[in-house]
Amino acid sequence: MLLAIEQGNTNTLFAVHDGQTWIAQWRAATHSTRTADEYAVWLSQLLGMAGLAMGAFDGCIISSVVPQSIFNLRNLARRYLHVEPLVIGENVELGIPIRIDKPSEAGADRLVNAIGAHIVYPGALIVIDSGTATTFDVIAADGGFEGGVIAPGINLSMEALHNAAAKLPRVAIQKPQRIIGKDTVGAMQSGVFWGYIGLIEGLVARIKSEWDRPMTVIGTGGVASLFHGATMAIDHFDSDLTIRGMLEIWRRHSTKA
Structure with a gap:
């Protein structure tokens, strides 16, 4: 095992x-x-x-x-x-091209996600991983890691809002029923949730425009399920993306060994 x-x-x-x-x-x-x-x-x-x-x-x-x-x-x-x-990251051969200026700076989680996505989804990909940070990683059709975008995570943004504004409470993140909040909590939830939907949709559109070819968008990470059904920008939600990539790396390494 x-x-x-x-x-x-x-x-x-x-x-x-x-x-x-x-x-x-x-x-x-x-x-x-x-x-x-x-x-x-x-x-x-x-x-x-x-x-x-x-x-x-x-x-x-x-x-x-x-x-x-x-x-x-x-x-x-x-x-x-x-x-x-x-x-991962300690002399482990991942078997994918890392096409960024400083390959050593690529986070282990982002590279694992690239492998986990490439073995399941064909063509060029955008992998959106929603955690402490929200990352948008571009994976070429050959599985190569092309770089991406790093933004603050949704929980981090909510916490920063509470800590920086004395009168704003700490609230749970959830999908509001309406855009216009009728109280402080509703306004904060709407701003953070729909603000992140805007972030996702805007960055996906800009990445696709810059890449200038068809791309499939995969959502993963601890809070990715929050966005399910809230945006058409994400094609698939895949909670096992990272561990699938780790399993594939293990199998490749075991085969070589």
Whole structure:
């Protein structure tokens, strides 16, 4: 079995693949100071509830955008799973062209998404990943990573609005029934939600215009489901995009090994 650990700035996903399908997934808040022992206690409890054991794994792959956490995640795999993890970004051949000025600056999550999207969706793609940041990544028809756009995430924007304006409350993000808010909470929800729909639609249109050829748009990430049905700019919503890319990288590396 394979344990895939996909760590973002806000949440860390642990997913178990049995060789045929994903059989379990859990999320934890990302804390860069969490030790391997703390991860092990948490993970062992969840594995036990699913009828699984720490010793059942023969592989582990890690994708993290939090460099200071990689040491502890690697130790989790070594000490408790008894496997040497494959860490994306550390001399791991991804098998795709990275066509940006400084390839080393491309985030592991963005490259994994590129692979996960290319193996399923044909042609040129725009992958919109909605998390702490909202990224718009352009994937060429041959799978090459062409760069993209990075914007603040919707939760980050809502939090910044609350923190910077003394009289504005902290509110939950949801799709408002109307554009024009009738109270402060409704006005904030409308501004952030429909503002992000405008951001998505505007940037997708501009990217397509600059690319000047047909493109398919894929939405993924922790809050992507919020936008389902709210815009025609996104063609497909795919919650498993990242872990599919990690599985493909693992399989390619295992085949070469």
